[in-house]
Amino acid sequence: MKTGNSFSxxxxxxxxxxxxxxxxQAVCPVFSATLRPAYNTRGKIMLLKEVLDGNIEWSEKIxxxxxxxxxxxxxxxxxxxxxxxxxxxxxxxxxxxRDGFAPRHLLGVRDSVCYRGNVFGSEGKERVEIYPPALRExxxxxxxxxxxxxxxxxxxxxxxxxxxxVPAFLKVMDAAKVMYTTLSTEETCCGFPLYLMGSEEFNSHxxxxxxxxxxxxxxxxxxxxxxxxxxxxTLYPDLEDMGIRVLHSVQYMxxxxxEGRIRFTGEVPKRITxxxxxxxxxxxxxxxxxxxxxxxxxxxxxxxxxxxxxxxRCCGGGGxxxxxxxxxxxxxxxxxxxxxxxxxxxxxxxxxxACKDNLRKGMKKIPKAERRKLKIMDMGEVASxxx
Amino acid sequence: MKKDISQALIDIxxxxxxxxxxxxxxxxxxxxxxxxxxxxxxxxxxxxxxxSKVLKLANAHGxxxxxxxxxxxxxxxxxxxxxxxxMDLCRMNKIIEIRIDDRLVKVQPGVVYADLAKALxxxxxxxxxxxxxxxxxxxxxxxxxxxxxxKGAKYGTTRDYVxxxxxxxxxxxxxxxxxxxxxxxxxxxxxxxxxxSEGTLGVVTEITLKINPKxxxxxxxxxAFDTIEDAGKAISEIMRSGIVPSALEIxxxxxxxxxxxxxxxxxxxxxxxxxxxxxxxxASEIAYQLDRVIRVFKRNRATAIERAESAADLEKLWTARKxxxxxxxxxxxxxxxxxxxxxxxxxxxxxxxxxxxxKRHDILIATLGHxxxxxxxxxxxxxxxxxxxxxRAEKAVDDLFRLAIEKNGTLTGEHGIGLAKAPFMxxxxxxxxxxxxxxxxxxxxxxxxxxxxxxxxxx
Numbered sequence: 078m079k080t081g082n083s084f085s086x087x088x089x090x091x092x093x094x095x096x097x098x099x100x101x102q103a104v105c106p107v108f109s110a111t112l113r114p115a116y117n118t119r120g121k122i123m124l125l126k127e128v129l130d131g132n133i134e135w136s137e138k139i140x141x142x143x144x145x146x147x148x149x150x151x152x153x154x155x156x157x158x159x160x161x162x163x164x165x166x167x168x169x170x171x172x173x174x175r176d177g178f179a180p181r182h183l184l185g186v187r188d189s190v191c192y193r194g195n196v197f198g199s200e201g202k203e204r205v206e207i208y209p210p211a212l213r214e215x216x217x218x219x220x221x222x223x224x225x226x227x228x229x230x231x232x233x234x235x236x237x238x239x240x241x242x243v244p245a246f247l248k249v250m251d252a253a254k255v256m257y258t259t260l261s262t263e264e265t266c267c268g269f270p271l272y273l274m275g276s277e278e279f280n281s282h283x284x285x286x287x288x289x290x291x292x293x294x295x296x297x298x299x300x301x302x303x304x305x306x307x308x309x310x311t312l313y314p315d316l317e318d319m320g321i322r323v324l325h326s327v328q329y330m331x332x333x334x335x336e337g338r339i340r341f342t343g344e345v346p347k348r349i350t351x352x353x354x355x356x357x358x359x360x361x362x363x364x365x366x367x368x369x370x371x372x373x374x375x376x377x378x379x380x381x382x383x384x385x386x387x388x389x390r391c392c393g394g395g396g397x398x399x400x401x402x403x404x405x406x407x408x409x410x411x412x413x414x415x416x417x418x419x420x421x422x423x424x425x426x427x428x429x430x431a432c433k434d435n436l437r438k439g440m441k442k443i444p445k446a447e448r449r450k451l452k453i454m455d456m457g458e459v460a461s462x463x464x
Numbered sequence: 465m466k467k468d469i470s471q472a473l474i475d476i477x478x479x480x481x482x483x484x485x486x487x488x489x490x491x492x493x494x495x496x497x498x499x500x501x502x503x504x505x506x507x508x509x510x511x512x513x514x515x516s517k518v519l520k521l522a523n524a525h526g527x528x529x530x531x532x533x534x535x536x537x538x539x540x541x542x543x544x545x546x547x548x549x550x551m552d553l554c555r556m557n558k559i560i561e562i563r564i565d566d567r568l569v570k571v572q573p574g575v576v577y578a579d580l581a582k583a584l585x586x587x588x589x590x591x592x593x594x595x596x597x598x599x600x601x602x603x604x605x606x607x608x609x610x611x612x613x614x615k616g617a618k619y620g621t622t623r624d625y626v627x628x629x630x631x632x633x634x635x636x637x638x639x640x641x642x643x644x645x646x647x648x649x650x651x652x653x654x655x656x657x658x659x660x661s662e663g664t665l666g667v668v669t670e671i672t673l674k675i676n677p678k679x680x681x682x683x684x685x686x687x688a689f690d691t692i693e694d695a696g697k698a699i700s701e702i703m704r705s706g707i708v709p710s711a712l713e714i715x716x717x718x719x720x721x722x723x724x725x726x727x728x729x730x731x732x733x734x735x736x737x738x739x740x741x742x743x744x745x746x747a748s749e750i751a752y753q754l755d756r757v758i759r760v761f762k763r764n765r766a767t768a769i770e771r772a773e774s775a776a777d778l779e780k781l782w783t784a785r786k787x788x789x790x791x792x793x794x795x796x797x798x799x800x801x802x803x804x805x806x807x808x809x810x811x812x813x814x815x816x817x818x819x820x821x822x823k824r825h826d827i828l829i830a831t832l833g834h835x836x837x838x839x840x841x842x843x844x845x846x847x848x849x850x851x852x853x854x855x856r857a858e859k860a861v862d863d864l865f866r867l868a869i870e871k872n873g874t875l876t877g878e879h880g881i882g883l884a885k886a887p888f889m890x891x892x893x894x895x896x897x898x899x900x901x902x903x904x905x906x907x908x909x910x911x912x913x914x915x916x917x918x919x920x921x922x923x
Contacts, residue, residue, distance in 0.1 A: 093797045094793070094794065094797070096496065096790070096793040096799065097494060097495070097496055098496045098536060098597065098789070098790075098793075099495070099496055099534055099535050099536040099597070099600050100536070100597065100599060100600050101600075102534055102535075102536075102600045103576070103578065103599035103600035104599075112508065112554050112555050112557075113488070113508075114488075114491040114492070114535065114552070114554075115485075115487040115488045115490070115491040117491070119491070119535075120487065120490070120491035123490050123491055123493065123494065124487055124490045124491070127490050133486060133490070138485065138486065138487070139486060139487055141487060142487045155599070156790070157787070157789050157790020157791070157793065158790045158793045158794055159790070159794065
């Protein structure tokens with residue numbers, strides 16, 4: 078095998094360790110939605126072997142299979158040989174991006190993140206439009222606290238696309254009297270999309286954002302986005318070393334409840350199920366906190382979907398899939414919504430704005446005759462409605 | 465792929481169900497075996513009619529068709545050795561009907577074993593032959609390889625459950641075999657001819673399977689033995705005792721060492737561990753069986769006997785056995801996963817012989833096995849990057865097959881012949897048997913388009 082293709086020794090070892098048993102086919106959401114083994118993890122690794130052996134050249138065409146991955150890590154969870162396939166997919170994407178074989182339509186997202194600071198190409202000043210009126214006014218006038226113990230990081234989707242996540246998140250923080258600040262109009266994308274497409278620009282992007290974090294003097298960074306959380310926690314330079322604790326809002330809320338700083342006085346008399354976002358569940362093993370929160374809300378009839386926690390079915394929206402192949406992402410989401418139908422849930426709760434967005438699209442894709450009444454909500458929305 | 469052929473295939477299955485893209489050709493170039501050969505194209509038929517039309521086309525133009533399920537086989541049966549097209553049946557994945565009153569199900573070949581298990585579970589029924597790859601493997605593949613699994617001793621293999629088949633023959637004709645009846649002796653047993661034929665005679669497009677009521681309870685125990693001989697004696701005694709365990713498994717010292725090192729299971733450092741499971745409908749019925757098994761263990765100098773009755777304990781006890789496949793693969797980079805089978809009474813001498821082969825060729829062989837049916841899994845572990853080591857591994861395989869035949873055994877208990885064991889067919893089958901098999905192949909597939917190169921059928 079040639080090794081001149083910037084594949085590290087660790088990754089070469091991972092490729093060799095794959096026994097091609099095909100067990101990943103049982104859990105790969107992309108295979109399940111396409112029934113095309115080339116898109117399954119084994120197909121990707123077989124292709125890598127051929128490329129690294131010099132039998133096939135890197136190309137845009139073969140790049141197709143490496144970008145057809147939601148990064149859900151279900152294959153790792155089910156792999157008898159313990160192959161960390163996500164590292165291999167990432168290494169392949171880096172080469173594809175470097176050599177100009179990344180899907181062209183992803184380059185637009187790259188430009189948006191690099192030049193506009195968000196995935197939508199919107200203006201930075203629009204970020205605060207979603208803040209509650211008083212905070213919005215302060216933010217517009219640049220009057221938000223420059224320094225604070227707690228920095229809230231909203232994420233692109235909640236800032237620009239979702240009408241409910243940010244207000245609900247802030248309502249909970251205010252109820253607990255958390256002294257926080259935000260990066261306001263200076264918040265930018267965490268850079269995860271750059272990382273996922275294989276762009277080295279991720280590193281410099283991260284450095285800039287870390288500087289902004291440090292300027293606020295914050296000791297804790299809290300975000301309601303699973304993707305941002307995973308990025309800060311696992312892909313950034315060690316923020317904990319810089320004295321900044323990184324928390325997903327569900328971890329933070331769980332702590333607030335246990336400390337008695339928030340109390341649910343209202344009822345949510347609904348049958349609720351929880352969807353583990355891959356970036357939070359399998360990737361970061363945050364499994365119980367969201368369940369604790371839901372169980373502590375009066376009236377909630379909590380029900381588990383058949384595939385949950387480490388075995389949770391991916392909604393299809395991760396790994397850049399929503400940008401790369403939205404139709405496929407939505408097809409996968411519909412399957413996850415069906416899982417919620419199967420347990421007669423009335424509310425499907427997620428802790429990832431991308432999951433929420435994709436699951437809602439998946440719901441719409443299900444034929445009317447089959448569709449049931451199901452609300453898809455962020456954890457913050459449910460929690461804030463019970464305050 | 466010639467342009468006119470690919471166009472003709474697209475006309476049959478539609479553009480979305482045909483491919484000649486390199487990503488697909490690579491993914492179809494192998495299965496779980498070490499064999500590899502790329503096809504020139506692949507189709508995903510959606511129904512029997514499409515299968516029939518594709519085979520007719522292939523028969524007319526003489527290009528090979530290799531049927532494929534999930535590609536989890538260890539023998540290279542799904543590797544398109546002679547090129548042509550792969551026919552991936554994963555999109556024909558409907559459970560057609562579940563008829564509890566008739567104790568049968570009808571499924572398309574692409575249904576995954578685990579999905580059928582899930583669908584049967586609410587009815588309290590199951591399809592017993594559960595290959596270790598059952599999460600991913602398809603029932604079409606199970607039929608094509610006559611798959612077995614852990615429960616063979618009590619429940620038999622796939623063949624014992626196939627009541628009937630719909631098969632498309634190479635000329636496109638659609639053959640229906642068997643019946644929906646539990647008993648049927650009407651004409652030749654064509655069903656059994658196709659079960660285990662590895663896609664060399666026809667393409668199975670519908671399967672009628674007998675199902676069993678699922679025993680509500682199970683309990684298991686395991687024991688350690690200081691010598692392989694003691695373990696072997698215990699097993700023979702269990703098989704004589706009148707008890708039929710639902711599983712009876714062995715792990716040798718190499719497996720135990722690998723499990724302790726890679727999974728930190730803390731198993732005793734002994735020559736062999738034996739696992740036994742009993743299932744049934746009442747706790748007392750199971751306790752009676754396990755008591756007898758444990759008495760036999762003790763009589764044969766077993767130590768560290770552990771018993772598991774709750775579902776959680778059962779799961780824990782079986783963890784060692786179930787995680788072994790992947791863990792063995794972590795030892796080195798390549799593995800020949802063999803499945804030689806011998807008459808039950810000859811298991812101890814076979815285990816001893818395997819040890820000698822390992823020594824003779826200085827190659828690591830870790831053996832586990834389903835002892836209730838004499839089915840052993842000697843796994844020959846090596847680093848394929850080292851040609852000298854690879855050659856020794858090949859020699860060990862050669863000796864292993866010779867030993868199994870010497871012991872009145874067979875080359876394969878459940879993986880099939882495929883490419884891996886084709887060169888050894890004549891070891892087990894004499895000129896007469898090989899001649900009959902070749903004639904059968906010629907009768908069904910005179911142009912040799914279906915899965916050519918397998919099972920040493922070409923003379």
